[in-house]
Amino acid sequence: MAVAVQVADLAKVIKEKILVDRISFSVEEGEVFGLLGANGSGKTTTFNMLSGLLSPSSGSVTILGKSIREMQKFKAEIGFVTQEDSFYETLTVRENLEYFASQFGVKGSDARERIKRLLAQMKLADKRDVLASKLSGGMKKRLNIACSLVHDPKIVFLDEPSVGLDPVVRREIWAVIEELHSTKKTIIITSHYMEEIERLCGRVAIMFAGRIVDSGTPEELKKKYKLKQMEDVFAHLVKPVVQ
Numbered sequence: 708m709a710v711a712v713q714v715a716d717l718a719k720v721i722k723e724k725i726l727v728d729r730i731s732f733s734v735e736e737g738e739v740f741g742l743l744g745a746n747g748s749g750k751t752t753t754f755n756m757l758s759g760l761l762s763p764s765s766g767s768v769t770i771l772g773k774s775i776r777e778m779q780k781f782k783a784e785i786g787f788v789t790q791e792d793s794f795y796e797t798l799t800v801r802e803n804l805e806y807f808a809s810q811f812g813v814k815g816s817d818a819r820e821r822i823k824r825l826l827a828q829m830k831l832a833d834k835r836d837v838l839a840s841k842l843s844g845g846m847k848k849r850l851n852i853a854c855s856l857v858h859d860p861k862i863v864f865l866d867e868p869s870v871g872l873d874p875v876v877r878r879e880i881w882a883v884i885e886e887l888h889s890t891k892k893t894i895i896i897t898s899h900y901m902e903e904i905e906r907l908c909g910r911v912a913i914m915f916a917g918r919i920v921d922s923g924t925p926e927e928l929k930k931k932y933k934l935k936q937m938e939d940v941f942a943h944l945v946k947p948v949v950q
């Protein structure tokens with residue numbers, strides 16, 4: 708398997724505060740990789756650097772063999788599903804998808820075809836002409852994911868995709884992620900839900916106060932710390948962050 712994402716000694720320091728502290732990991736093509744961490748441990752900051760929104764203070768990111776300094780060359784390969792919804796509440800579902808398609812340079816029949824498929828995949832076809840502000844929480848989450856997939860990226864970052872959702876809607880989001888996995892996308896997901904991580908991720912890295920404190924498959928980690936549940940492994944490695 709080829710390496711899709713390679714992160715080496717990546718760090719972010721803002722006003723002398725270390726947000727991400729020299730983390731390293733790699734993700735293979737087609738893998739679902741989990742970045743686990745308590746609130747404030749640096750997950751979103753890491754994602755912002757991986758997707759080019761934030762420049763690293765030091766270290767390197769290589770995506771599909773290209774360095775972050777060649778960002779324009781791999782931007783089209785990345786879909787970033789942000790923690791906060793990034794669509795426009797005042798546009799309809801279809802208008803949002805059309806807007807994001809145009810932003811990614813997807814035009815004409817390609818855009819129409821892609822939007823039609825995403826509406827079906829995200830079970831939003833009958834909501835296509837509804838204002839985004841009128842959608843339920845689960846539908847908004849699915850629209851947020853759809854907006855990041857209009858350009859059919861090879862690598863998808865999902866920042867806490869199921870936070871604040873009820874258990875039924877959460878399972879719907881998991882099914883969407885599993886479907887993306889079955890289409891050979893490389894997926895990196897942040898979460899602090901152990902059930903989500905164990906169900907979706909082949910390997911995980913556990914972050915604490917900006918550092919990766921351990922990584923491996925959930926089974927390997929449970930065995931290593933002689934604990935039965937990932938929740939116990941997480942609690943063992945992660946102490947509450949005092950801000």
Ligand SMILES: Nc1ncnc2c1ncn2[C@@H]1O[C@H](COP(=O)(O)OP(=O)(O)OP(=O)(O)O)[C@@H](O)[C@H]1O
Pocket residue numbers: 721724726744745746747748749750751752753790950
């Ligand atoms: N622009 C910024 N300037 C200063 N500090 C920041 C900035 N952005 C984030 N932080 C701080 O950096 C730390 C890491 O934040 P980050 O959002 O990456 O954590 P997270 O793991 O995504 O947390 P959560 O689970 O709550 O989403 C936090 O202490 C946060 O307050």
Ligand SMILES: [Mg+2]
Pocket residue numbers: 750751752790866
């Ligand atoms: Mg976050």
